[in-house]
Amino acid sequence: MIQEKISYMTNGLKHSIEEPGRDELLYWLQENDEIKLRQLWQTADRVRRELVGDSVYLRGIVEISNYCRRACTYCGLNVTNNKIVRYQMSAAEILHCAGQIKDEGYGTIVLQAGEHDCIGAGWMAELISAIKRRTGLAVTLSLGEREPQELAAWKEAGADRYLLKIETCDRRLYNKIHPPRQKGYWLNRLQMLEYLKALGYECGSGIMLGLPGQSYFDLINALHIFRELELDMIGMGPYIPHMDTPLGKESVQKSSDQQVPAGDLITYKMIALCRIMCPDANIPSTTALATIKGNGGRLLGLARGANVVMPNFTPMKYRLCYDIYPGRVAADRDDRTVRRAIVHSIMESGRMIGCGPGWSPGFLKKQARNVSLEYKG
Numbered sequence: 489m490i491q492e493k494i495s496y497m498t499n500g501l502k503h504s505i506e507e508p509g510r511d512e513l514l515y516w517l518q519e520n521d522e523i524k525l526r527q528l529w530q531t532a533d534r535v536r537r538e539l540v541g542d543s544v545y546l547r548g549i550v551e552i553s554n555y556c557r558r559a560c561t562y563c564g565l566n567v568t569n570n571k572i573v574r575y576q577m578s579a580a581e582i583l584h585c586a587g588q589i590k591d592e593g594y595g596t597i598v599l600q601a602g603e604h605d606c607i608g609a610g611w612m613a614e615l616i617s618a619i620k621r622r623t624g625l626a627v628t629l630s631l632g633e634r635e636p637q638e639l640a641a642w643k644e645a646g647a648d649r650y651l652l653k654i655e656t657c658d659r660r661l662y663n664k665i666h667p668p669r670q671k672g673y674w675l676n677r678l679q680m681l682e683y684l685k686a687l688g689y690e691c692g693s694g695i696m697l698g699l700p701g702q703s704y705f706d707l708i709n710a711l712h713i714f715r716e717l718e719l720d721m722i723g724m725g726p727y728i729p730h731m732d733t734p735l736g737k738e739s740v741q742k743s744s745d746q747q748v749p750a751g752d753l754i755t756y757k758m759i760a761l762c763r764i765m766c767p768d769a770n771i772p773s774t775t776a777l778a779t780i781k782g783n784g785g786r787l788l789g790l791a792r793g794a795n796v797v798m799p800n801f802t803p804m805k806y807r808l809c810y811d812i813y814p815g816r817v818a819a820d821r822d823d824r825t826v827r828r829a830i831v832h833s834i835m836e837s838g839r840m841i842g843c844g845p846g847w848s849p850g851f852l853k854k855q856a857r858n859v860s861l862e863y864k865g
């Protein structure tokens with residue numbers, strides 16, 4: 489039966505992309521034969537080319553603050569980690585980075601931070617409108633779980649997109665790695681994503697791969713949830729243990745055949761399956777993947793379904809402190825040189841660099857649908 493499904497997956501995608509079944513997804517997630525996997529890579533690459541084209545969109549990420557009130561057990565920024573020096577960038581510094589991003593020809597700035605009240609609603613709204621006024625860049629926010637009125641004010645100020653990873657779909661695992669916030673507004677991240685969609689944000693989410701205790705069924709559920717949510721962006725990377733976090737300190741994982749390994753291969757498989765399940769979403773080849781496998785890993789992610797890369801523009805003096813997981817920073821090299829090398833290698837691999845904001849085709853379709861409904865109504 490699986491053979492039959494493989495041939496379905498590798499044939500006739502041009503006109504119809506049906507949803508692969510759960511057994512088929514499980515088969516690919518557990519398959520480690522390089523030759524057989526080639527079929528998966530080729531299918532994902534073909535779907536990518538047909539649905540989102542050859543352009544790779546660059547998003548310039550600025551990590552604006554590492555203050556965090558949360559106690560997420562996987563993340564080095566969690567409130568209990570007193571080994572890191574906390575910082576918050578000034579509006580002037582962030583605007584300077586936005587100028588650089590614009591000058592280097594990118595269409596999007598991503599503002600990411602720990603979750604904390606030092607990012608005030610009014611301050612952030614002013615910053616967003618200043619970035620829009622001065623650069624016209626698309627603005628993506630990745631600021632964790634925030635109140636509905638803040639999210640609405642930032643949309644009003646000009647923010648275009650919001651990234652909020654659900655990290656895992658397994659409720660028990662989620663509760664373990666993501667202790668709830670006292671008096672937090674949202675029951676869970678899915679609820680906030682629905683709200684963001686209703687506000688008109690382009691919405692992104694994703695999970696980590698290889699969390700201790702994570703099974704293949706979690707990954708299969710995630711693929712279905714991403715599809716049901718009609719996400720515009722889906723980011724997935726390997727879990728990288730951080731020794732100053734509770735999860736990182738846990739002794740060596742108890743191995744079971746259901747435990748998802750945390751590595752590059754599972755990341756390529758999830759990127760590829762995600763491209764097939766959610767063909768018109770923007771899918772980044774993530775920094776976590778490049779952290780464990782270098783630029784070669786980044787390029788393989790792009791060759792196996794991804795179409796977005798997020799080079800870092802955080803000033804070096806802050807970057808080491810944005811210590812979500814170890815090994816992220818090539819501190820010994822000039823930044824602009826690193827970014828140029830990334831762009832050069834993407835072009836060498838036969839892809840182009842996308843111009844403009846790079847909306848997901850799925851988002852544009854939804855917008856067109858809404859406009860036509862309004863028109864009819």
Ligand code: SAH
Pocket residue numbers: 562563564600601602603630631632633651652653655695696725726727728729730776812813
């Ligand atoms: N405070 C924001 C931004 C978090 S950092 C938020 O909570 O949404 C951005 C992403 O880095 C996280 O969503 C998570 O998927 C990833 N990340 C954090 N710690 C990690 C680790 N130890 N290994 C791999 N990825 C990690």
